[in-house]
Amino acid sequence: MLAGYTLLLALAGALLGDYVVAIYRNVRRAQRTGLPYVVAPLPWSVPMMILLETAWLPYIINRWLPLWLADTTNDPMNNFRWRIKNRQVKRYGGVYLVVTSKAVTCCVADAAVVSQIVNARNEFPKPVWQYSPFPCLPCEDKEWAHHRRHTATTFNERNNELVWKESIRQATEMLHYWRQTASPRPDTLALNDISEDIVQFSLNVISGAGFGVQIPFKPSLTHNNSPHDADIFQDTASPPPGFDFTFRSVVAYTDVKIRTVVFANLMLPRWLRRPLAPLLRRAFAAHRDLENYMQRLIETGSASFAGAQGTKEAASNLIHGMLASRADAADKAKGLSDREIISNMHIFTLAGHGTTETSLKYAFVLLALSPRVQEWLHEGILDAVRNEPADPAQWDYAAVFRKLVTPLCVMLETMRLYPPVVTVPKWTGASPSRIHYRGRDVVLDPGVSINLNMNGLHYSEEYWGADADTFDPARWDAHNSSSFLAQYANTPGLVAPGLEYPTVHRPVRGAYIPFSDGFRACLGKKFAQVEFVAALAVVFRAYRVRLADESDAGRRQAERALQESVSVVTLGMVEGVPLVFERV
Incomplete structure (x- = not known):
């Protein structure tokens, strides 16, 4: 002993x-x-x-x-x-x-x-x-340049217009779903936790605008028994033949369980996979199904792209854009291979929906805690759409997006205080x-x-002023001459990623980096901004949000949920905050 x-x-x-x-x-x-x-x-x-x-x-x-x-x-x-x-x-x-x-x-x-x-x-x-x-x-060096060259062109104004339309459609359907399920009164929508609905919204947008697969916000209760490629992406009660997940459910599962999926399929020695199969069955199935769905997307995307060439729809979604890049290459071998396209689709899925999902979750809670900011946001939206059709589905992207300054400022401020990726x-x-x-x-x-x-x-405080820890989206508004950022109004060289708009103030270059900066700045920054702005415009044109518990204790609980956030893949709140949406 x-x-x-x-x-x-x-x-x-x-x-x-x-x-x-x-x-x-x-x-x-x-x-x-x-x-x-x-x-x-x-x-x-x-x-x-x-x-x-x-x-x-x-x-x-x-x-x-x-x-x-x-x-x-x-x-x-x-x-x-x-x-x-x-x-x-x-x-x-x-x-x-x-x-x-x-x-x-x-x-x-x-x-x-x-x-x-x-x-x-x-x-x-x-x-x-x-x-x-x-x-x-x-990837770095030549490999990085190869991917960058063939993916950068996919994020263009045609795709942004598609993001705009899909985001408005999904936000409208989300409100309709809330009116059906959240409360018997359509003018008061009580939601215990919006997290799952926001995840669903952002996944549906990346599916539609990124992959060309339009999914209704409210899932179908029917069963998918079709073996045809055109039908396997439907959001149904059961997966199609040969799959364990529906398309949306496998993307959602992989997003939440990314570490488990990576460990089981890419890090675990092959000789250990069989004995651990009962414990990791869903992780193995998710990896297999997602790969198969991505391959089917390329196949159906290739067919639809071939039929759409020469039309407005050509290269509008991200898959079409990558296929177009390959088709335009003088040497076809120098374009992206199917394997490389699938890899980029994985990145678009994780990063694309994660940015907006995280920012929207925080924005709703921050706005519920800030009635004055919410009033400013609402007035800005009404002013932007004053002469536009009553139905948001008819809003023209080119005409309306640039006028929605207050929702953009809310996004910039939310990402300043609660960046999706913290480093x-x-x-x-x-x-x-x-x-x-x-x-x-x-x-x-x-x-x-x-x-x-x-x-x-x-x-x-050096870059944002004495109120640096305060949620104040108006600091970004170019019309706000009292903002700490107004001192840099005519300073050249401050157009950082995400701040390309003349309607917003800009801080010192390097002080704001939620989209990174320099050579590796985020390609999908405007995709995320269009999605976020469209969602806020649809929701806060008609509704205001408040805490379900407006007592001092309820407010402290919401503030604690914000302050105790942790980062896994992206920053997130550990506990949900019950909210109530009331029609204006």
């Missing part, structure tokens, strides 16, 4: 010794830069990611530890990094290092340094090794890299991870 204890103590001592040596080495690396640094006790790793999804470890970190130690512990952890806001930046400055036993990470919340990094793609590449379990995501990762690659910070050049060693610190930037 004594020998066993001795062995355990020796093993623990060896592990502790390795930990201390690793910390010491990384501290020395940090000290060579001359930047402020902080030592975090726990490194980011797959086991740590799993532990952070339990209830007890986050509770200990966030409830028992002093705030400074909780912030330091959370800083390397993607799940809880957003909760720090800009507190670490106040402690250590706009550029500081986080040291763990595994890595040195440079956290950047200085707008000028952000601009340097995003515009130096070769010096600060994407850390593709972080995405190795996701074969559709990691933009970079690294220094295999060579040392330089940044210029506070009047001097700083050399970062090879292999240093870089976190473009979105919460540090977006909550900075």
Whole structure:
């Protein structure tokens, strides 16, 4: 027995010794830069990611530890990094290092340094090794340029018009569904949790405008027994023959269970898959069904694209756009292969609907907490559609979207405070890299991870004023001369991704990065903006939203739900907030 204890103590001592040596080495690396640094006790790793999804470890970190130690512990952890806001930046400055036993990470919340990094793609590449379990995501250099060349043209005004129409259709059907199910009174719609409906809305939009598959908001109760390609995408009570999921249900399942699906199908050794099949059956089936649906989409898309060439419908959805890019290539082999198109479709699905879904969920709760903002939003919508048809389905995209300034400002402000993705990762690659910070050049060693610190930037009083932590969409309105951002009104070079409109104010370049910036800026930013703006215009033209519980306790519960958000794939609230929509 004594020998066993001795062995355990020796093993623990060896592990502790390795930990201390690793910390010491990384501290020395940090000290060579001359930047402020902080030592975090726990490194980011797959086991740590799993532990952070339990209830007890986050509770200990966030409830028992002093705030400074909780912030330091959370800083390397993607799940809880957003909760720090800009507190670490106040402690250590706009550029500081986080040291763990595994890595040195440079956290950047200085707008000028952000601009340097995003515009130096070769010096600060994407850390593709972080995405190795996701074969559709990691690429750099020539491979990245190949994908970018053939996907960038798919996001165009023809597609935006399709997004506009599909978003209006889905938002209108969603309201109709709420009137049927949420309350016996159509002028008062009580909803315990809007999360599933918002997910359904955004998935339906990406299905229609992205993949050419129009799905009604209210699912059909019929059963799908058709083997024909044209029918297998119907949203029915049962999947088509040969599938375990309907098209919409497999996209929804994969979105929620992405880690399980990736682990089961791409990380688990083949020899373990059979014995674990009973536990992971749905994960295996989801991966198989999604692949088969995507392949069928390419086949049906190829047929419909061939028939639509020369018409207004040609290349209007994203699949048609990628097929058109392949058809236009001088050398057909240089276009996107079916496998590459499927990979990009996976990215469009995850990123495309995730951005709008996350932003809409937060916007509805924030607006319920802000009656004055809601009144400003409502008046702006009425002013924009004053001379337009009463039926939103007849609103012309080119004429109406540009006038809907208040919904766009709500989206910009929601994404400032609650960005769907809380960090933009970079690294220094295999060579040392330089940044210029506070009047001097700083050399970062090879292999240093870089976190473009979105919460540090977006909550900075330096870039947003004294009310940086306040939800105030009017700060973005170009007609608001009292906004802190108005001081930059005539400053050149501030047109960052998502801020291309003359109707909005722009902050210092590099201070606002929910769509990233530079060479790798989000291709689908306007897709998301058109979808969000159309949805808010349809809903808040006719309804206002309030908390179901308007007491002080109800308000505190809603604010707590916002502040205790965590990031899995995207930022999200852990608990729902009951809302009531009342007809204006």
